[in-house]
Amino acid sequence: MRPIIGISCGRAGEHYQASAKVVEALWEQGGLPFIIPAAADPEEYMEYLQGLIIPGGGDLDPAYYDQDPHRGLGVVEPERDRLEMGLIKGAIERGMPILGICRGCQLLNVAAGGDLIQDLGDGYHQHRQQAPRAHPSHWIKIASGSLLAKLLGPGPLRVNSCHHQGIGRLGSLTPAAWSNDGLIEAIEGEGFTLGVQWHPEWLPESMGLFRGLIQAAKGWKA
Numbered sequence: 001m002r003p004i005i006g007i008s009c010g011r012a013g014e015h016y017q018a019s020a021k022v023v024e025a026l027w028e029q030g031g032l033p034f035i036i037p038a039a040a041d042p043e044e045y046m047e048y049l050q051g052l053i054i055p056g057g058g059d060l061d062p063a064y065y066d067q068d069p070h071r072g073l074g075v076v077e078p079e080r081d082r083l084e085m086g087l088i089k090g091a092i093e094r095g096m097p098i099l100g101i102c103r104g105c106q107l108l109n110v111a112a113g114g115d116l117i118q119d120l121g122d123g124y125h126q127h128r129q130q131a132p133r134a135h136p137s138h139w140i141k142i143a144s145g146s147l148l149a150k151l152l153g154p155g156p157l158r159v160n161s162c163h164h165q166g167i168g169r170l171g172s173l174t175p176a177a178w179s180n181d182g183l184i185e186a187i188e189g190e191g192f193t194l195g196v197q198w199h200p201e202w203l204p205e206s207m208g209l210f211r212g213l214i215q216a217a218k219g220w221k222a
């Protein structure tokens with residue numbers, strides 16, 4: 001049986017918009033994608049899920065970490081913020097396996113009490129690559145003994161990078177990877193709680209993250 005994995009999605013005009021690459025990666029690795037629209041009440045969904053993916057997207061409202069909007073803040077979608085912060089809270093309370101991708105990784109850090117750098121500036125190398133998404137553009141170092149190392153190997157690894165925000169003050173999760181400019185590129189916690197700043201759905205060498213989530217979801221009980 002494929003475990004049911006929720007994938008949150010945003011709204012683009014008249015349509016809900018889920019990442020096709022995330023849905024396909026999850027399906028191909030053995031999960032059952034269950035798309036959750038931004039308008040939904042997160043609590044109503046929790047009992048149907050065995051795992052959760054919070055995918056990439058725009059910027060979280062900085063009010064969630066008690067900051068005013070920086071000039072460089074991008075598009076904020078309040079309804080999606082509300083859904084995803086609620087889903088993350090529900091998953092953490094239950095110890096449900098969760099994978100945060102890019103924006104999803106940032107939301108995990110904020111849900112764990114941390115904050116974000118609203119717009120990466122001087123002191124960081126390019127994190128919003130101009131190359132196609134399937135092209136790994138920068139290196140990361142992986143923490144030895146981490147869940148991430150177990151899933152992808154010890155590294156270093158080249159990953160893609162499509163973000164202009166980053167993890168600032170760390171919440172209660174543990175860093176599991178860094179880029180060479182010192183930015184945290186992955187965080188993890190109890191059970192299968194993992195956030196990665198890159199987009200694994202575009203990289204064959206990162207499919208182990210989806211397999212790990214699916215494996216954890218199969219064995220998970222509320």
Ligand SMILES: [Mn+2]
Pocket residue numbers: 127138160161162163179185197198
């Ligand atoms: Mn990056």
